[in-house]
Amino acid sequence: MDKVYSTAIIFLGSLLLGVAFNMFLLPHEILSGGITGIAMIFSLMLPVNAGIWLILLNIPVLVLGWMKLGKVFILNSIFSVAVTSISMLYIPVMKVTEDALLSSVFGGVLVGVGVGFIIRFYGSTGGFDVIGLLLTMKRDIPLGFLVFGLNSLVVFVSGFIFTWELAMYTMASIYITGLVVDRIHTRHIKLSLMVVTSKGDAVKKQLLEHLYRGITVTDGEGAYSGNKVKVLYSVISRYELAYVRPLIKEIDPNAFVSISETMEVMGNFRKDDNFKKVPGTSQMM
Template sequence: MLWLQIKKMIVVMLGALLNAVGMNFFLIPADVYASGFAGISQLVSRIFTEYTPFTISTGILLLLLNIPVTILGWKVIGRSFTLYSFFSVLLMTLFLEILPVVHVSKDLLLNAVFGGVISAVGVGVTLKWGASTGGLDIIAMVLSRMKDKPVGTYIFLLNAVIILTAGYLFGWEKALYTLVTLYASTRVIDAIHTKHEKLTAMIISQKSNELKKAIHAKLVRGITSVPAKGAFSNEDKEMLIIVITRYELFDLERVIKEVDPNAFTNIVETAGIFGFFRKD
């Protein structure tokens, strides 16, 4: 268990480093904006530099913006996910402050593509290990639970605000290149993690009671229990059906492996949900 936590921290650290490299070496020098709170931090930092006598770095703004969001996520989403997400933000802030801003290329398209891809690799591996890069992910998940709409809808709307504001203040060319960054990063994240916001897990186990307790202790999700029988063994079992977000897949996998390594689990894509998506 301890070794698993250490590996998770190492992965989160690697993800934060890749995010910082993508921003300081490609996106920030080219004035092309990242998605989420990183892009908002870039934008606000640029506004301070251009329109006020003060200068605030992107890394410090990223940390400040994430503090209230972390408190919200701690109360609504879950402590483990939020704690690792804030750890990711702290590391990313540190790396953004340590690494120099370097003009690797003067080509805007190359900066947009490589900045988006490198940052997305960092986001993807972080998500795959049950954390996030904070900020926008947490807000989108909270809004999704309140309104029962897909997380992707809110991420798209919040990123649209970044693009429109950047285009209005600093020119539409850079804003359009930001769209290239968002497209490249989305494709990479989908390839590394999963493009589906919600997933359905069907778990067949002889330790269903222990699994239900363990899942409820880790995830704020309702579970449907269905009697099942093995066709070959003729053994009585139970099938647990649970709908989760892609961010919770890592934690669910770990719970199943710890409680019942012999459980048979089928993860399927969920196209849509009717009804309230929260704990029963």
């Protein structure tokens, strides 16, 4: 059921992209970012639909993602690109409004919602999304901000090919898309997690197996009850919170859990960091 649900979300998000491109952005020659934007440029200059260009240009990027991000992710991405491309072939290119600014704003919002949910359910729209995700594995940077920087290259290209007024509309649309993506895809937002539990070993084992995070474990004592407890501290992403909550509740329904937003993290955090034991402590780093 989870697989069907995630596939349905990716399908709807990809369909939403087709609507945004053909009914808001393309009619005003407002581009999306990255490879999708390049496909739009080619479709406006040559008599070949943007959906065809989108498939052709994504092939080398998806091959790279297959090697670095895994088979499931790339299969979801291929499915997303296919749905978006097919929808762009059948959804008519028509103006919902004559106002180019309104189209850039609403088109940017729709693209951001579509991309955000596609990435949240372990897929991508190909292109710079894949490149951005590869870079966020190495650097703790908000994905929307990173993709916005990469996509800005398309703005300059469109400015030379078309007009700088349309380029500015494109920049506004891409910026709004980046903001919406970061609102939905919240992996970069860090949370401090503290768990006070009488089942410390079981909770620690499950957190390490599912999160692969460093955890500091200390001994504690209930001031009122006098019971001996374990206090576990770690830093997780907001994206991971969805399955940390039920995991802890299943092991120890009576555990005390405190969650607060963290401004900055220094040291090993990401899943690809090397974990090593800190001498004289219970912390894995």
